[in-house]
Amino acid sequence: MNDKIINITLTRRKLTEILIGLVGLFLTSGVVAAILKYLWPQTAKKGETSEIKIASVDEVPPGSAKKFSFNGKASVLLHMPAGFRAFGAVCTHLGCIAYWKPDENIIYCPCHIGKYDPNTGAVISGPPPSPLPAIDIIVKEGAVYALNWKDPNYVKTISFYAGAA
Ligand code: FES
Numbered sequence: 251m252n253d254k255i256i257n258i259t260l261t262r263r264k265l266t267e268i269l270i271g272l273v274g275l276f277l278t279s280g281v282v283a284a285i286l287k288y289l290w291p292q293t294a295k296k297g298e299t300s301e302i303k304i305a306s307v308d309e310v311p312p313g314s315a316k317k318f319s320f321n322g323k324a325s326v327l328l329h330m331p332a333g334f335r336a337f338g339a340v341c342t343h344l345g346c347i348a349y350w351k352p353d354e355n356i357i358y359c360p361c362h363i364g365k366y367d368p369n370t371g372a373v374i375s376g377p378p379p380s381p382l383p384a385i386d387i388i389v390k391e392g393a394v395y396a397l398n399w400k401d402p403n404y405v406k407t408i409s410f411y412a413g414a415a
Pocket residue numbers: 341342343344345346359360361362363364376377378
């Protein structure tokens with residue numbers, strides 16, 4: 251009988267301790283996971299590519315664009331006269347999202363009027379210090395696939411930048 255009374259008292263205390271421990275573990279693991287993801291962003295290993303379907307060719311007729319996300323970064327696929335191009339759309343100035351502006355044939359950042367060449371990603375005018383990061387793509391079987399960032403250091407750079415902002 252005494253065992254049962256002791257058990258109930260200990261069970262409540264234990265249950266409280268376990269619940270507090272689980273909540274603490276849950277919160278701590280989320281913070282640790284976020285820190286690890288920040289320190290070691292996922293990048294394709296050298297020579298390793300993964301094909302991520304962006305769009306079917308019919309979806310993006312010549313002169314048009316499609317927004318998509320690549321490795322968690324806002325990106326844009328453009329169908330130029332010379333073929334498909336894909337770039338990260340995070341402006342290299344202060345991180346606003348740039349977009350395709352067909353009437354001016356540019357990729358445009360509205361925050362400080364940054365303008366990029368839609369064929370190369372190069373800066374045309376405005377404060378951006380560097381080109382938009384290009385994404386290697388492949389067109390096959392009627393669809394466009396993203397492979398990897400042309401500059402493998404881009405993800406590390408933008409992660410650092412995002413953390414510093
Ligand atoms: S953030 Fe794009 S031009 Fe400033």
